[in-house]
Amino acid sequence: MRGSMRISEIFRLVYLNLSQNKFKVILTSIGIVVGSATIMLVLAIGMGGRAEVAEQFKNLNAGAIDISYGGQGSFDMDSFMSGAMGNPFGGQGSSRGNSGRGNGSTGFPGGSAGGFSGGVPGNVGGFSGGTFPGGGSNGQQKSNPFGGRSSGDEVILTTADCEELELFVAGITDTTISYSSKASLEGGELESATSYTVAGVRSNYAGISNLKMTIGNFLTDEQDESKEKVCVLGMSVAREIFGSAYAAYDGSVYIDGRPYVVTGVLAEMGTVASGISPDTAVFVPYETGIKYVTGPSISPTVTVIAADVNSVDRVMADVETVLADSYEGVTFNISDAGTKMEAASASNETLTWLLVSMSVIVFIVGGIGIMNVLFLSVKERTNEIGILKAVGCSRKDILIEFLMEASCISFIGAVIGVLLALAVTPLVELFSVRVELTVSGALLSLLFGVVTGTLFGLQPAYRASRLIPVVALNQE
Amino acid sequence: MIRMTGINKGYMLGEEKLPILKNINFTVEKGEYVAILGPSGSGKTTLMNIVGCMDEMDSGEYYLDGLAVHETPQDGLTEIRNKKIGFIFQNYQLIPTYNILQNIVMPLLARGMTYGEAEAACMNTIELLGLTNRISHKPGELSGGQKQRVSIARALVGRPSILLADEPTGALDQSSGKDVLRLFRELNDMGHTIVMITHDSQVAKSAGRIVRIVDGELYED
Numbered sequence: 001m002r003g004s005m006r007i008s009e010i011f012r013l014v015y016l017n018l019s020q021n022k023f024k025v026i027l028t029s030i031g032i033v034v035g036s037a038t039i040m041l042v043l044a045i046g047m048g049g050r051a052e053v054a055e056q057f058k059n060l061n062a063g064a065i066d067i068s069y070g071g072q073g074s075f076d077m078d079s080f081m082s083g084a085m086g087n088p089f090g091g092q093g094s095s096r097g098n099s100g101r102g103n104g105s106t107g108f109p110g111g112s113a114g115g116f117s118g119g120v121p122g123n124v125g126g127f128s129g130g131t132f133p134g135g136g137s138n139g140q141q142k143s144n145p146f147g148g149r150s151s152g153d154e155v156i157l158t159t160a161d162c163e164e165l166e167l168f169v170a171g172i173t174d175t176t177i178s179y180s181s182k183a184s185l186e187g188g189e190l191e192s193a194t195s196y197t198v199a200g201v202r203s204n205y206a207g208i209s210n211l212k213m214t215i216g217n218f219l220t221d222e223q224d225e226s227k228e229k230v231c232v233l234g235m236s237v238a239r240e241i242f243g244s245a246y247a248a249y250d251g252s253v254y255i256d257g258r259p260y261v262v263t264g265v266l267a268e269m270g271t272v273a274s275g276i277s278p279d280t281a282v283f284v285p286y287e288t289g290i291k292y293v294t295g296p297s298i299s300p301t302v303t304v305i306a307a308d309v310n311s312v313d314r315v316m317a318d319v320e321t322v323l324a325d326s327y328e329g330v331t332f333n334i335s336d337a338g339t340k341m342e343a344a345s346a347s348n349e350t351l352t353w354l355l356v357s358m359s360v361i362v363f364i365v366g367g368i369g370i371m372n373v374l375f376l377s378v379k380e381r382t383n384e385i386g387i388l389k390a391v392g393c394s395r396k397d398i399l400i401e402f403l404m405e406a407s408c409i410s411f412i413g414a415v416i417g418v419l420l421a422l423a424v425t426p427l428v429e430l431f432s433v434r435v436e437l438t439v440s441g442a443l444l445s446l447l448f449g450v451v452t453g454t455l456f457g458l459q460p461a462y463r464a465s466r467l468i469p470v471v472a473l474n475q476e
Numbered sequence: 477m478i479r480m481t482g483i484n485k486g487y488m489l490g491e492e493k494l495p496i497l498k499n500i501n502f503t504v505e506k507g508e509y510v511a512i513l514g515p516s517g518s519g520k521t522t523l524m525n526i527v528g529c530m531d532e533m534d535s536g537e538y539y540l541d542g543l544a545v546h547e548t549p550q551d552g553l554t555e556i557r558n559k560k561i562g563f564i565f566q567n568y569q570l571i572p573t574y575n576i577l578q579n580i581v582m583p584l585l586a587r588g589m590t591y592g593e594a595e596a597a598c599m600n601t602i603e604l605l606g607l608t609n610r611i612s613h614k615p616g617e618l619s620g621g622q623k624q625r626v627s628i629a630r631a632l633v634g635r636p637s638i639l640l641a642d643e644p645t646g647a648l649d650q651s652s653g654k655d656v657l658r659l660f661r662e663l664n665d666m667g668h669t670i671v672m673i674t675h676d677s678q679v680a681k682s683a684g685r686i687v688r689i690v691d692g693e694l695y696e697d
Contacts, residue, residue, distance in 0.1 A: 009585045020573050387569045390530060391630065392558020392586040394551060469557075470530040473569065 005397040014404045018412075028373040029413025031366020032453055036417025036445040039359035041424065043441035046352030048434030053344045055270050061208060062338050063173075063306035065316055067323070069155045069299055070331035155330050157302050159202075164326065165304055169318040173307045176202045177286065179300040180276050183293050187253040188241035196237060197281045198255060200289030200298070208303060211278055214245045216264025223263075224285035229292065231260040235268040236279040255282065258292055312336045363448060366413070367456035374406055374460035385464050386472030395465040402461030403454060410453020414446045421445070477637060477669055478504035478527065483536035485522055496522045498692040500536070504638070504671060509664040511683030512673045512694075519692040520673045521642060527671060528561050528640045529553040541637050558586050562631030566643035568623040570615040576626050577602075577611040583634040598633040605629045605659070621652030628659065632668075639663065641672040645679055657682040 018025050162175040180199040186192075205211070206218040214235065223230050233241070233248055242248035245265035252259050269278040290296060306315040316334050323332050378385070385398060421442075425435050483500035486493040496519045504510050514520040525531035526538065529545060538545040540560060548556065562583075563569070570579045577595065580602065584594035602608055605625045615623055624644060631639055641660070645653030661682060664670050672683055680686045688695045 004588060005586050006588060006590060009591055012591060016574060016578070383569070384571050387571055388582070388586075389554070390528075390557060390563050390569065391583040392554055392634070393582075394554045394586070397586065468531075470525045473530070473565075 031369035032413030033417040035363035035366040036414040036449040037420040040421035040445040042355035044435045047436035049348040064337040065304045067302040070333040174305045179298040200286045212267040232264045232283040234279040238265045367452040371456040378464040382475040389469035399465035406457020414449025479539040509684040511680035513680040514689035560637040562636035564641035566646040568627045638669045
């Protein structure tokens with residue numbers, strides 16, 4: 001029987017045809033160029049987003065549950081969930097100063113207007129869901145702020161609440177309490193007083209938040225009890241004020257005019273999802289901060305660590321029950337790290353899929369472009385197809401030749417697209433978009449490009465292979 | 477070699493079928509040089525397309541080298557075209573983007589040979605037709621006579637049972653036309669079977685036997 005044309009020889013013909021129509025090849029492949037570049041960038045941006053989320057949450061303890069005062073009224077799961085998901089203005093904070101309903105019903109992220117907050121890094125809900133009940137509520141507390149209970153409308157969580165939760169809620173390994181505020185810092189290389197986030201934390205905060213030291217030690221219980229004026233600086237703060245972590249260590253800074261000894265500098269932690277950003281914060285002992293920086297009107301966040309990540313929901317329910325027992329009619333924002341991670345990951349996934357869908361549309365448009373040009377090519381080369389058939393090329397040979405042409409055009413387009421994506425990446429990064437280029441992304445772009453072009457080339461190639469020899473040959 | 481009996485072929489013209497070939501009976505023996513002579517529109521090209529397995533007949537029987545062409549499916553016809561028939565066209569039918577060698581080796585590539593094997597196999601033919609110095613040229617760079625030589629070379633390289641030439645001198649000047657006819661004579665002397673279609677009685681005279689076709693009917697001289 002007759003052998004078909006060898007694939008290597010068909011490829012030779014394809015090379016001949018394409019090399020003599022370079023401009024047409026480039027024009028034909030533009031759709032695939034754009035499609036491949038898009039899909040590679042989209043994957044890279046998606047990977048970048050994923051890496052960013054992972055980085056932001058790397059210090060977050062998955063079993064961490066943040067609890068903060070949410071306002072008066074019955075507990076509302078929806079409201080704390082919306083808090084957890086990040087209502088940027090924290091609508092629950094109907095706090096009251098001693099002048100009745102205070103004007104601080106809206107919290108300000110970062111506590112810039114005197115609002116206070118705390119929580120381990122990643123505390124989205126703590127910040128946004130009413131963690132700042134008193135943007136302006138520096139008014140006096142009716143209750144003893146250290147006594148564990150408020151006799152007035154506003155509740156300030158305390159160490160006593162931590163102890164109570166540890167006592168009554170099963171499956172808790174640790175608790176801590178923290179708050180943050182803005183304060184003016186001087187010293188080192190600073191030419192003028194500059195506002196920084198000052199966080200009042202307990203000694204176990206570093207362990208719970210997975211903070212690591214570059215130099216020195218974190219704050220101790222003794223320093224907290226004796227309200228010593230010591231502090232630990234985040235890496236960025238140390239660099240800004242002293243030039244380096246080593247220069248900062250054992251140095252002095254002035255917080256609201258009072259001198260503090262720098263007992264340590266944290267290792268660089270990178271960005272965090274929310275909450276106290278370790279790199280840009282100054283950590284002081286909890287009690288020291290209340291005495292010298294914030295005063296008693298703080299809105300702390302209690303952080304509870306569930307022993308088992310799978311029991312977080314139960315621990316949250318138990319925490320809610322215990323707090324409801326202690327503070328009748330008070331709403332607390334209770335949010336867990338896992339939910340935040342899931343929400344952030346889910347939103348990132350959604351964005352990635354949205355972008356991938358766009359790429360697929362671009363590919364379809366590109367594929368249709370290839371199909372149109374190939375149809376035109378079949379029409380233009382009908383006579384050539386007739387000659388090939390006359391000399392004995394089979395339908396299969398012609399089908400493969402045209403399919404290979406489509407594949408090669410697509411491959412060339414996909415390669416150009418990948419190169420284009422590499423070239424465009426620095427521009428995308430200029431807009432602060434994190435791009436993580438990967439070999440698998442490039443290979444996937446190539447694969448998508450070739451498959452799309454080949455699929456759309458099928459119909460024209462089939463049509464070419466089915467031409468009747470005598471009709472094709474007589475076509476001018 | 478060729479045995480056709482009762483061949484009919486027509487084309488649809490609107491609702492009606494226009495008969496082109498009417499009950500054709502045609503025989504060619506091995507080593508013959510036959511000219512089919514007829515005016516334009518007589519059906520000679522249609523007859524050649526059927527002889528060359530490029531078109532299907534409506535009815536009749538056609539045997540080529542003992543093979544029942546009328547019962548052969550499309551893929552089989554492709555094989556017959558590749559192995560048993562060499563085509564020489566009036567307008568050469570060369571692929572303009574390929575060079576001369578690439579055009580000539582095409583029937584051998586279609587058989588599954590590598591380019592190198594095909595090139596080696598066709599060098600004698602290229603030499604025979606005086607095309608050695610032209611193999612890297614494109615068809616557009618050759619004269620009409622040279623193009624027809626390329627077309628003949630392509631028809632010969634597959635060592636077919638029969639050469640089918642459709643108005644081979646039709647697009648050539650008198651001198652080039654005479655060269656081609658002289659070449660046909662030589663090829664026939666070498667044992668090649670040739671069927672040539674022409675409207676020119678002077679050209680037909682170069683063949684050993686002339687068959688006339690008028691209004692789709694065949695007459696032996």
